[in-house]
Each structure stands twice: as structure tokens, then as C-alpha cells.
Amino acid sequence: MANFSDKMENNIINHFFMNQTSTAMTQHFLALFTGSDGIEANLPTEEVTGGAYARATVTFTTATAGTSENAATVTWAEATAAWGAITHLAIVDSVDGTEYGTSVDVLMWGALTATKTVATGDTFKIAAGDLDITVA
Numbered sequence: 535m536a537n538f539s540d541k542m543e544n545n546i547i548n549h550f551f552m553n554q555t556s557t558a559m560t561q562h563f564l565a566l567f568t569g570s571d572g573i574e575a576n577l578p579t580e581e582v583t584g585g586a587y588a589r590a591t592v593t594f595t596t597a598t599a600g601t602s603e604n605a606a607t608v609t610w611a612e613a614t615a616a617w618g619a620i621t622h623l624a625i626v627d628s629v630d631g632t633e634y635g636t637s638v639d640v641l642m643w644g645a646l647t648a649t650k651t652v653a654t655g656d657t658f659k660i661a662a663g664d665l666d667i668t669v670a
Contacts, residue, residue: 541641565624565640570622589629609658642667
């Protein structure tokens with residue numbers, strides 16, 4: 535995953551070139567999507583909803599050579615209804631979009647290497663080390 539949202543790109547530019555501070559996030563979450571519409575602009579319309587879906591907490595390893603990965607397996611709750619074909623995910627800075635005063639808070643996003651259809655009774659997981667974030 536190497537796509538920054540417009541929000542994150544602005545934060546980086548403002549921090550490093552305009553000497554503006556930004557609040558470091560104390561927790562990060564993963565959101566699942568059935569498409570990429572609006573993700574980069576922080577206006578996604580295709581985040582999974584219903585069926586016991588909730589954003590999952592994720593932690594990352596210390597970056598080396600511009601790359602980090604998830605430090606532990608990330609597991610979502612068992613789907614109580616079909617979530618559909620998951621094609622994208624995003625790192626977001628809140629569990630429900632309310633912590634920082636906006637309804638959407640995408641930091642980074644990307645497409646899955648393979649689409650995963652989540653049916654009723656399925657549990658979506660990302661094994662430790664399988665989610666790479668890269669700044670190139």
C-alpha cells in the first residue's frame with residue numbers, strides 16, 4: 535500500500551515545508567471497501583457496512599528503507615451478513631470517524647492483491663506481515 539489520501543499528502547507538505555504541526559495518531563484502524571470511489575479524496579462511498587462490520591485496530595513495525603508492515607494479525611468480526619467483494623482497504627485514524635471531527639479520515643489506501651468475497655459466517659483476516667506500507 536503506497537497511496538496517501540489527499541488529507542495525508544497535505545499533512546506531510548504542511549508539516550515538512552510549512553512548519554505546521556499535526557497531531558500524531560495514537561491508534562490506527564483498517565477499513566474495508568468494495569471499490570475505490572472517493573477514497574483518495576477522503577470521501578469514500580464504498581466502505582463495507584452492516585453484517586457486524588467494524589473497522590479493525592492495526593499496529594505497524596518500525597519502518598526500514600521506507601517500508602513497514604502490520605505487526606500482528608488483524609481480524610474482523612465474523613460477518614453476520616454478506617459484506618460483498620472486498621477490493622480495497624485503507625488505514626484510517628479513527629474507529630468510526632468521530633475522533634477528529636470528520637466523518638472520514640483516510641491516511642493511506644490501496645487495492646488488495648486479490649479480491650476476497652466475504653459471505654455470511656466468514657471472518658476476514660490479514661496475517662502479521664502481510665500488509666506492507668511503503669513510501670516511495
